[in-house]
Amino acid sequence: MTPMVDLFALLLTFFMLTTSFRPTEAVVVDTPSSISEKVSPEKDVITILVGKDDKVFLNFDNGKDTSKLIRKEVLKKIAEQFNLKFTDKELKTFSTWASFGMPADKLKAWINTADSKDREKFNVGIPTDSTDNQLNLWVRFIRLQNPNADVAIKGDSDADFKTVKHVMDILQDNKVNKFNLTTNLMKDEAKLEE
């Protein structure tokens, strides 16, 4: 028994020390693989997720200086734009959560839904069409608040190139010209035939 307990204790310590929690995301994204070994930025980053069904989701953090509460400020700006009112509590709740994808008028209901299962129903994607380009607004407001944030695009292998291209166009309209395409590492090497 004692050796087993020892082993367990060891394993437990190992896992506790090496753990970095997997962030919960609004949609499951199966990223394509590449040989790139550059680690995807983790902090101070705007992540745009493109799901299998071409729905677009957004995640951004509070920036390098978390006391600035960028998420809160951005949501305030969005509220102004769409004539919405958020209470302080709702703003605070929003600033602690991660990715989301819904039209702006659904945000309030989403924030006030306590059950995470029920919350998933709201994730229908952020509208990106030219008549109601909410993603553009989000990106613009985030860029105004946090101009140095990196931009990562996390697309599903099966997402359409058209959607990703559209997202890139929106980003470029906001003067983002450098993207990180999130991928899995898969080693591959070419050899010259002599």
Place this chain on the structure above:
Amino acid sequence: MAEIIQAEGKQKGGKKKAKKFSTHIDMTPMVDLMCLLITFFMLTTAFSKPKAMEITMPEKDDNTVKEAPKIAADRTINILVSGNDKIYYYFGVADPKLPLPQLVSTNYSKDGIRKMLLQRNKLVFKAVYELKQKVTKGEEVLSDTALTRRIKELKKTVDPKAPIILIKADEKAKYKNLVDIIDEMAICTVANYAVVDISDLEKQMIAGTAVSAPAK
């Protein structure tokens, strides 16, 4: 929780035994808890950190008159990415006023697009490969940043006729296809490549309905 089992000393025949206490502690609940915690940490841990490939797109500026940058046609390889994992390439330019270049259909495998790229990019690939070999063998000691800088230099200087790749994807292409082809550029150490918009003529070429050189 610990339960101390007290062994009761039986007194027999007037012999007096010192009372013995068993020092065993029941560890089962602790082990249970540890098991639970290990399982929890194992399931929530994200071991492989997500990687990212960086691409930089040419700046969009709607105010200036757009003029396509002039690049040598003999260095240009156009890669057309389409749906169903289909991929085509042609050399030079597709101009409605000129006879159409020949469109070659290929695939993402080792003998497909990579073979062609390697052949065209032989000099650069060889130079970079040799440098990397030297570093792994320890003949040359370079830090990671120095190595990247050296590779960048090699890409610029080794072959003045190194190919320029234009990647064009149509609406049917999947995101995976784009990542795959950009990845292929990295594998073949192609120095110059760009993701650009596909033209109508090229779409017709894929569909096989393109008409060349309208006779006057």
